[in-house]
Amino acid sequence: MLKYYSYRVNLSLLGVLCNMWKVKHQQRLICAVKGSSVIFLCSFQNPDNQTVRRILWGHVQPAALKARLISSSLRTLFTRFQYIGNTYHDCSLKIHQVECSDVGRYFVRFNTMSNRHEENTPVLKVVDLTIFMSKPSVKEAIREGDSVNLTCMNSCDGGKISSAYTWFKNGEPLHEGAALYLRNVSPTSSGNYTCSLKTHLGSTSRVLGIDVEYGPRNTTVLVQPPLGADPGSDFTLICSSHANPPVENYTWFRIAAGDSVNVGHQPVFHPRDSDQYLCSVTNKHGSQNSSVVTLNIKITFLMARCTVLVSFVPFGCCYLEFIFKPFCIGFISSIKAHFLLNIMSPAIGSSITQTTQF
Structure with a gap:
């Protein structure tokens, strides 16, 4: 008699359970990187006496008075929100190219012929990818020959470097991995660096600009008009040099009888005498002299x-x-x-x- 009574209780409980809503979410707090895609994995079991006709997802925005509703009829990608489940057991939702405005609480609503059932679902958190840079000195500029280490991270990893990343320089793919090591940097290392999740290239970090500084180089003197022109022409000497930061000081020297005489401090110089000339340029990282230019100025008298x-x-x-x-x-x-x-x-x-x- 005791066994029979226990058997009837189990049948009763089973019947009650079969007539209850069961909604299961894989995660209650979902973290996504801005620009990536995220899936709210959801499964459900409806009561035997109720048939699901339509499923709606709602987004409770912090500053909005009304919730945004996403219908199960949105199976194609007309918007960033796409219902990828069905009306039987799968109630999953996918959000493409996640934006900061997508943060907040979501809920799922099941509409049947007679009523509806609604349950709260995960809270979405959206974060940015962040680039951390280490260099010899935090305060000083990056100089030619320095080494710079870049690390791409996001707070969804909980401080661990677990995601796969792709590095870009000026928009072009450069390296794969969480860290990018720039050894013995040169002027060609200057540029705009970003990183993104390898599986979601739209999840791009903010731009980190690297500007490698160096002393003057390729210092030359341009003669106008060119040497060999009409002997009666007035010559102009133009000093040019590549430097970062730009050249701060120009100095012109006239070489006569083995001595160098300072004759000017501007990028452009107008010589009056036949002799040898050179320019010297400096910035905070060094100096450089140009090659010597020899001028033979011939004078034509006028009336x-x-x-x-x-x-x-x-x-x-x-x-x-x-x-x-x-x-x-x-x-x-x-x-x-x-x-x-x-x-x-x-x-x-x-x-x-x-x-x-x-």
């Missing part, structure tokens, strides 16, 4: 009237060679010139003034 005062000693009828700076009315270059004058035996100790046009 002018000049007065020359000549003092001499008597040599009879002779030729006298001298060096002078003439006083001219008109245009003439300020140079020293060599002349031969034919002087006709003036008196001893006297002088002669001659006005010449050339």
Whole structure:
């Protein structure tokens, strides 16, 4: 008699259980990286006397007055929300390209012919991928020859490096793995670095810009017009150099008789004399000199009237060679010139003034 009674109780409980809603979620708290896809795995069992006609997912947004509803009829990807279950036992939902606005609590609602059943479902948390950088000094800039380590992480991993990542430089794939090691960096290492989940390339981190600094290099002097041009041309010297940060100081030197004379401090220099020239550039990481440029400046005189005062000693009828700076009315270059004058035996100790046009 005791066994019979126990058997009837089990049958009664079984009947009650078969007429109850059972909804199971694999996770109650779901963490997703921004830009990735996430699936709310959901299974259910409905009472025998109720047939599910429609399933709705709802999103309770923190700042919204009404919940956003996603219908089980959304099986194709018209929106980022896609119902991937059925109306029998699977009530799973997939969200593509997760955004920060997707955070919050979700619920699932089962509509039958006679009533509806609703249950709360997981809470979604959305995080960003973060790049951590280690370098020789936190305060100092990255210099040529330094080593830099980059690590891609997200808080969904709980501080552990467990996800698979892909690294990009200026948008181009560079490396796979959680860490990127840049050894002995050079100017070509400069660029914008990002990382993303290997399985979700849309989950991109914020851009980390690396700017490698270095001293001046490839310092050259450009001659305008080019050497070999018309001898009467005025030359312009332009100093250029590659440096990061840019060149702070320019210095022009004129080399005469083995000595270097400082003649200017601008990127552009206008020489007046035939000689050898070079420029020297500096920034906070070093300095560099250009190669020597040799100029042969030939002067072509234009029309002018000049007065020359000549003092001499008597040599009879002779030729006298001298060096002078003439006083001219008109245009003439300020140079020293060599002349031969034919002087006709003036008196001893006297002088002669001659006005010449050339």
